[in-house]
Amino acid sequence: MQALQAGLVAEARRLGFVSAGFASAEDDPVRAARLHEWLEAGHHGSMEWMADRADVRQGPHSMWPEAQSVIALGMSYAPDADPLALEAAPDKARISVYARGRDYHDVVKKALKALARWLVAEARHAGLEEPQLKVFVDTAPVMEKPLGEASGIGWQGKHSNLVSSAHGSWLFLGAIYTTIPFTPDAPHRDQCGSCRxxxxxxxxxxxxxxxxxxxxxxxxxxxxxxxxxxxxxxxxxxxxxxxxxxxxxxxxxxxxxARTAARHKAFxxxxxxxxxxxxxxxxxxxxxxxxxxxxxxxxxxxxxxxxxxxxxxxxxxxxxxxxxxxxxxxxxxxxxxxxxxxxxxxxxxxxx
Known part of the structure; x- marks a missing residue:
């Protein structure tokens, strides 16, 4: 299993992911409680789809009880220049860095599906029971950021987004739920300190x-x-x-x-x-x-x-x-x- 886990990380990097980590698929009551508190405070605004599926969103097992592991993945979209540079240029339109390249939904999902196919083939080659998998990127009721923290690829910063010590705040996140019982990585510790x-x-x-x-x-x-x-x-x-x-x-x-050399070319x-x-x-x-x-x-x-x-x-x-x-x-x-x-x-x- 360790060889399969190491091989998956290497294949993820070949496919353009700069971060990969593993977490248990068990629901975390602390994460679930924070989600419900956030929703009860109305912080989701008009995003009713978040409240409507909160029972599923609160954890991997709530969505898919058969899942054993979560593979959390990050793909860099580090910008070339200061994103705040146009602040004093009223004739210019400021567009978020993540939206200046190709649609990340398409790019990340394509890579996730390729990684899932590789994992199924390798598990079969290793004589393991045929694994089941589900891939997610942003459009499903999945808490990618807390799962990214649990898998050790970063921590959820004070701005609520995932922060990586290697890639800063510039990561697109994806997740694979699987029935394979991978060994979980240690959760990433919070490194925001007193910074605000x-x-x-x-x-x-x-x-x-x-x-x-x-x-x-x-x-x-x-x-x-x-x-x-x-x-x-x-x-x-x-x-x-x-x-x-x-x-x-x-x-x-x-x-x-964060290094632009690590950025996926599509972004x-x-x-x-x-x-x-x-x-x-x-x-x-x-x-x-x-x-x-x-x-x-x-x-x-x-x-x-x-x-x-x-x-x-x-x-x-x-x-x-x-x-x-x-x-x-x-x-x-x-x-x-x-x-x-x-x-x-x-x-x-x-x-x-």
Missing amino acids: ACHDACPTDAFPQPYVVDARRCISYLTIEHKGPIPQEFRAPMGNRIYGCDDCLAVCPWNKF TARADLDAPDLAQFLGFDDTAFRAFFSGSPIKRIGRDRFVRNCLIAAGNSRMAALIGPVQDLCEDSDPVVAEAAQWALIQLTAET
């Missing part, structure tokens, strides 16, 4: 306490998951962020060890998403939006939500050159877009 850089950097004060994020105040949630109008109190703090927010991740001191930023002009996005109809973001995770939020975000950025820009494009959207067929355009127009004309 991530909390201090948050523009909307989305952390009610260390290790807890209130999604309702998080710019990533507001620009990606939230479907209605952006609440007034968060519009100015959004600045020129039109998809996600990297601030709490970007300031993590552990990022100094190299597209040239047209590195520092895109905000103005170009305001003219997008649904067809143009889908064509431009083909193969990108941004495509999943749809044109209306995306243009809504761009209009908030336009209003914050105070750039008179954007008055015309914004005005054109004031009667948009989507009422949320139209309202955002009307708000942006007030911001722009108040300064001219």
